[in-house]
Amino acid sequence: xxxxxxxxxxxxxxxxxxxxxxxxxxxxxxxxxxxxxxxxxxxxxxxxxxxxxxxxxxxxxxxxxxxxxxxxxxxxxxxxxxxxxxxxxxxxxxxxxxxxxxxxxxxxxxxxxxxxxxxxxxxxxxxxxxxxxxxxxxxxxxxxxxxxxxxxxxxxxxxxxxxxxxxxxxxxxxxxxxxxxxxxxxxxxxxxxxxxxxxxxxxxxxxxxxxxxxxxxxxxxxxxxxxxxxxxxxxxxxxx
Amino acid sequence: xxxxxxxxxxxxxxxxxxxxxxxxxxxxxxxxxxxxxxxxxxxxxxxxxxxxxxxxxxxxxxxxxxxxxxxxxxxxxxxxxxxxxxxxxxxxxxxxxxxxxxxxxxxxxxxxxxxxxxxxxxxxxxxxxxxxxxxxxxxxxxxxxxxxxxxxxxxxxxxxxxxxxxxxxxxxxxxxxxxxxxxxxxxxxxxxxxxxxxx
Ligand SMILES: [Zn+2]
Numbered sequence: 001x002x003x004x005x006x007x008x009x010x011x012x013x014x015x016x017x018x019x020x021x022x023x024x025x026x027x028x029x030x031x032x033x034x035x036x037x038x039x040x041x042x043x044x045x046x047x048x049x050x051x052x053x054x055x056x057x058x059x060x061x062x063x064x065x066x067x068x069x070x071x072x073x074x075x076x077x078x079x080x081x082x083x084x085x086x087x088x089x090x091x092x093x094x095x096x097x098x099x100x101x102x103x104x105x106x107x108x109x110x111x112x113x114x115x116x117x118x119x120x121x122x123x124x125x126x127x128x129x130x131x132x133x134x135x136x137x138x139x140x141x142x143x144x145x146x147x148x149x150x151x152x153x154x155x156x157x158x159x160x161x162x163x164x165x166x167x168x169x170x171x172x173x174x175x176x177x178x179x180x181x182x183x184x185x186x187x188x189x190x191x192x193x194x195x196x197x198x199x200x201x202x203x204x205x206x207x208x209x210x211x212x213x214x215x216x217x218x219x220x221x222x223x224x225x226x227x228x229x230x231x232x233x234x235x236x237x238x239x240x
Numbered sequence: 241x242x243x244x245x246x247x248x249x250x251x252x253x254x255x256x257x258x259x260x261x262x263x264x265x266x267x268x269x270x271x272x273x274x275x276x277x278x279x280x281x282x283x284x285x286x287x288x289x290x291x292x293x294x295x296x297x298x299x300x301x302x303x304x305x306x307x308x309x310x311x312x313x314x315x316x317x318x319x320x321x322x323x324x325x326x327x328x329x330x331x332x333x334x335x336x337x338x339x340x341x342x343x344x345x346x347x348x349x350x351x352x353x354x355x356x357x358x359x360x361x362x363x364x365x366x367x368x369x370x371x372x373x374x375x376x377x378x379x380x381x382x383x384x385x386x387x388x389x390x391x392x393x394x395x396x397x398x399x400x401x402x403x404x405x406x407x408x409x410x411x412x413x414x415x416x417x418x419x420x421x422x423x424x425x426x427x428x429x430x431x432x433x434x435x436x437x438x439x
Binding site for chain 2 (some may be wrong): 011015019047049050051053054055068076079082084085086088089092093095096099171179222226227228231235
């Protein structure tokens, strides 16, 4: 890892550090996830504070070769995407995924582009779920755990629209007899093929994609749950 | 240099205070021991007592040494208004303006998935039951104008959807007396998107 000079980046998370500083984690365009200390950023008059918000595109410079760099300069370089409501929570989910799964200091320029694309498309009408699913899919393949959707890796047989399949994180898809009673989760081939084309227009595909990608991400996340997922739960129903 | 173990321990302990580094801690410790032992004893006792007896108000979660804090017990407050804030310091800030007469609910933080702070830690269920079982008519969400503060506000609004109360969000934008030229971009963007119509 080297110093960062005028590096495009997004803040993934910032936490208060000591009395006046912020310990920030950025997703940078060329060095991936990087920890940077912003000294004095919590002072009332700090001009850095406004740029230290998630989802705002920034350009920053930071010194230090170690794993914790020191922020020299940071400037907003554009408007944040208009994330509000559920899109905002979804944005926090993307950040939590990156923070948990990207190894520190490992360059992921392709994922950076995907992240930027996701942020700008999340708030488009009807795009929330498709964007989240494509992001999860891209992240898995970026980390070397691509989900192969159009053929069974073990046998080389193509996935058929009318057949049913089970998924295993290591061995991929495998045809199963779906009788609705099996203990194993099974997915319809048609939805898998649509997913392979990133076509999420059918609600069945969206449902399948959500469950399947969650299953694929589970071994990478281990037993620590993703906290942002709980924020998607529907509000309680009150009996009057 | 090192002092005797007890003095070192005192200096070390003082450093848990915000803004107190090794130099200040040394000055404080020596001052207490050389010039103000009575003050030192009072300080020690006040701290022990506060730590032992101050908990959280059952109604608003603010710091309080009685099960229900004074503000919640007061009969001079407007029962129909409930202001939701992140921290006890926010209650103080609003109280100092003298312009708000309603009640409060203190979340003690904001949603932060990465830090593992979710609805449970913020007492959202408690907030909902408070709203259901009281005369509250309007909730004013006064979480900070940060991304996490906005997410928290959104989450609360969603959770209250089924409740017959008015929910509002404090306005934020250009500070009073501020000049646009010197206001940072993020604040300006916020101020623009939160504009209100004049005619
Ligand atoms: Zn109270």
